[in-house]
Amino acid sequence: MLKERKMKMNSILKKENSLDSKIGFNLLPNKTIEIVEEFNGVKKVKSTTIEEFIKIIDESYVESFDSVKKNNKDKILSGTGILPNSDSVSTLKVIQYDNDKRTVYLLRKNRPTTINFEDSLFHNVKMPRLIFKIDFKKNDVTTAKVFATKDKVITKKTKLYKYPLSNVGSNGGICFGNIERPAYKNGISSFSFPDFFLSTRMNFDYYNNANSSGLSVRPFLEELVKADEFDNNFLKTTDITFDEF
Structure with a gap:
């Protein structure tokens, strides 16, 4: 279960969004999560607990769009x-x-x-x-x-x-x-x-x-x-x- 959750998080976080931001994470030996964010070519690193990280993933509003709005021909291309x-x-x-x-x-x-x-x-x-x-x-x-x-x-x-x-x-x-x-x-x-x-x-x-x-x-x-x-x-x-x- 934890392995599946980690794979899901890894898949989500390594997405590149339309605002030139990339996010990855590493599980450290002391059971904390190192979050590596690259934004406009600049990297930031911060740490959090596994519990807090899972809570963020579970509760955050993440949506991928690849569909046409009903009664609207404008295609929604991306969500971040x-x-x-x-x-x-x-x-x-x-x-x-x-x-x-x-x-x-x-x-x-x-x-x-x-x-x-x-x-x-x-x-x-x-x-x-x-x-x-x-x-x-x-x-x-x-x-x-x-x-x-x-x-x-x-x-x-x-x-x-x-x-x-x-x-x-x-x-x-x-x-x-x-x-x-x-x-x-x-x-x-x-x-x-x-x-x-x-x-x-x-x-x-x-x-x-x-x-x-x-x-x-x-x-x-x-x-x-x-x-x-x-x-x-x-x-x-x-x-x-x-x-x-």
Whole structure:
């Protein structure tokens, strides 16, 4: 059983995804797993326990696509993602269509950021984990959505929560207004999109009912600056799972 599981993991991890990332692993004598990730020509090595590694594999959302969408002639060519592609952003899934369109799902970890609210900068703002769905036409972002999540490991059943600040609609749609969106020449550069969005000027739009703090935008940001980490109790639930996103 363990041998079959190891063979399955080896097969999954040695896949090359569409964002130029390769992952392999070695079982070390001290019963730990050495994970070797090559991303854009740069190798990273990290270790974890066998138990934690198996848990990641079992719970991670990994899907291979080689089929045609029902009632849609666009062929889904590839899907990716079980382990981080960078220190702060993970690729959860990539769907490449045959008409220069692609959809990228990214997870931004709960790292602090700087928020520009009405031209006032708030540094070290604690944020929850954020899942972005970004639609591209060639190199251009056409639409984007974002939800928060409490889960460390993203699965099909992962519950999504409202983005807790402003400029995001109830359906997760990001309101760019007059902000010029950068072009992304490849999948690797699209990793910068979450931080690009967080750095854009924020106002009061769509803030009503965005979180359960009971605070207006400025006091809430001040609270998040002082906090040690984002309190997930501030998040407001939706009826959406990652599989439905």
